[in-house]
Amino acid sequence: MRAREIPPLALDSYQRAARIILSNHLVTQSYPDRIALPLLRRWATELREDLLELFGYRLEVTETTARLFTVADRLDPTAAARTTNDRTFDRHRYAYLALCLAALGRAGNQITLSELADHVAADAAQVDGVDLSTERSADRDAFVDAVGWLAARGAITLADGDAGGWAANPSAGEALYDIDRSVVVALFRPPRALQHLTSIRGLLSGSEAQAADEDGYSPDRSTDLRETARRVRRSLVERPVVYADQLDDDERLQLALPRTAADVEALTGLVAERRAEGIALIDTSGRMSDLRFPSTGTVAQVALLLAGEIADRVLDPDAVQLVRMPVPQARTSDLIAQLDSAIPAGGIFHGLAERTAEIPVAEGGATELFPLIEDSWIRHTVEDLIRRYGRTFAAQWQADHDGLRHEAVAVLDKQRLVRRTSGGVLALPALARYRGVVVNIRDRAGQPQLFADDPESVAVQAPVLAPQPPSEPVPSDQ
Incomplete structure (x- = not known):
């Protein structure tokens, strides 16, 4: 492993490069910032070897891009693309994004937003259930969100005009973009030809091995x-x-091995916190x-308050004993x-299609x-939390209690602190x-107040080591 050969004075630089590519998968001259690509280019050889050895990931680094080709073991419905305003992509935004990439791949060095919209609309008309009408405001907004996602990663760069003005009024607004073809090519590089797949299973890592087993080949134990x-x-x-309980026997054995x-840890600089229930990597940099x-x-803040309340309820010896259930x-x-039902049947080359549709995926x-x-x-x-602290909450959530509860639970679920199930949530060990x-409660001292009883601000703190890692630690063995 090359990370163990890096001199101590240079190790921090190497680990920062590893965290950058593992977090972003695509690095360009401007994304996520202008110092990321030079750093990755410095350590390209060592990273290429370590990422392949440890994860089976393939790293390609050029003068203008660095692209990490990862391996998908499972589908993760929470890992969605997000707009520049942090909204989750829906099916139309995903469709527009794919069609934009196709149109940009055929374009020259520049393209206007209206021209790109025309190309996308023409291609969308050939796909059942997808269309783009610039007459509809919702369609324009979704299309501009897809364009913004590409612009943020450097695939296109605004040369003149304003995309927001076009979205508000296509007849009056316009935007001109420079196209970076190297980024466009790096963005869409599927591991297999999509026209040869009849199921999304073909993109999961187990498909090749399982298909090989059907042909009578069995890999050796090592x-x-x-x-x-x-x-x-x-x-x-x-x-x-x-969590060890959610792995199979071989995976649990590997998780238990210190190495x-x-x-x-050696590659990324993260710190592994190990407990009886499992392992979490602690990222004190907060950038992974x-x-x-x-x-x-x-x-x-409400999610953290709710986490504390749930933990207290679970550990309360005087309360009624809770029902216990397995994770669904x-x-x-x-x-x-659902994903397979959206595959356009007319785009599949059935004569070359891979045998993946019937291969089971472990649940x-x-x-x-x-x-x-x-x-x-x-x-x-x-x-109760809203009654106690609601005056400090954003106005949007003061009027939407159900929405606030739903979003707070969603945060805990995504962090694997709870798991949603029928009738409630299951409290997982890390919640402790x-x-x-x-x-x-902090007074807003020094701020102009419109009314004398202007509310204070609330700061919620957890009794854990600071700074808080984005990857959650596991609790003590209680």
Whole structure:
């Protein structure tokens, strides 16, 4: 492993480069910033070897881009693309994004926003269920969101005009973009020809091995163990917490081996926190997650308060004993079926199609039981939090209690602190880290007040080491 050969004085630079590419997968001359690409180019050889050895990832570095080709072990419905305003992409935005990439690949060095919209509209008309009408404001907004996503990554650069003006009034507004073809090419590089796939299963890492087994080939034991170790390491950098109970027997064995997490620590500079329930990587830099928790903002603050309340309820010896249930299966098959139903049948080359549609995908076999927190209790608790601290919340959430509760639970679910189930949520072990949450009320001193009773601001603190990692630590063995 090349990371162990790096001189101590240069190791921090190498680990920063590893964190950048693992966090972004695509690095350009402007994305995520202007110093990222030179840093990656400096360590390209060492990173290429370590990423392949530890994760099975392939790294390509050119003068203008660095692209990490990852391996998908499972589908993650929470890992969605987001707009510049932090809105989740819906199916139309994804469709416009794919069609924009196709149009940009055929274009010259520059293109206007209206020309790009015309190309996308023409291509969209050939796909059932997708269309783009510049007469509809919602379509224009979705299209501009896709264009903004590409612009943020440097695939296109605004040369003149304003995309917002075009979205408001296409007949009056216009925007001109320079096209960076190297970024466009680097963005869309699927591991297999999509026209040869009849199912999304063909993009998952297990498909090749399972198909090979059908042909009578069985890899040797050492190869199988190496791939299992890679799969566990991928989980460590892709999930906030890796629970041992949610892995199969071979994966649990690899997770228990000290070297598995130690190799990832050496590459990334993160610190592995190991407990009986599993492992989490602690990122004190705060730059290796798309969702930092704890964090600022009303939703994050309420989520932290709710986490503390749930932890106190679970650990309360005087309360009525909670019902315990296993974590529900991921329902991967249902998600695959939904995605497969959207594949345009006319675009498949059936003569060359790979045999992946019938290959089963493991749903997981967790058997440990976790306490169930019912929806009615969560609703009552959030209402109580709103009564106590609601005057400090953003106005949007003061009028939408149900929405605030839904978003706060979603944050906890994404951080693998709870898991949604029928009738409530299951409290997972990592949640215990946030018991005993402390609330500090700060006066807004020095700020002009419109009324004498202008509300204070609330600061919620968790009794954990600071700064808080975006990948959540696992609790103590209680």
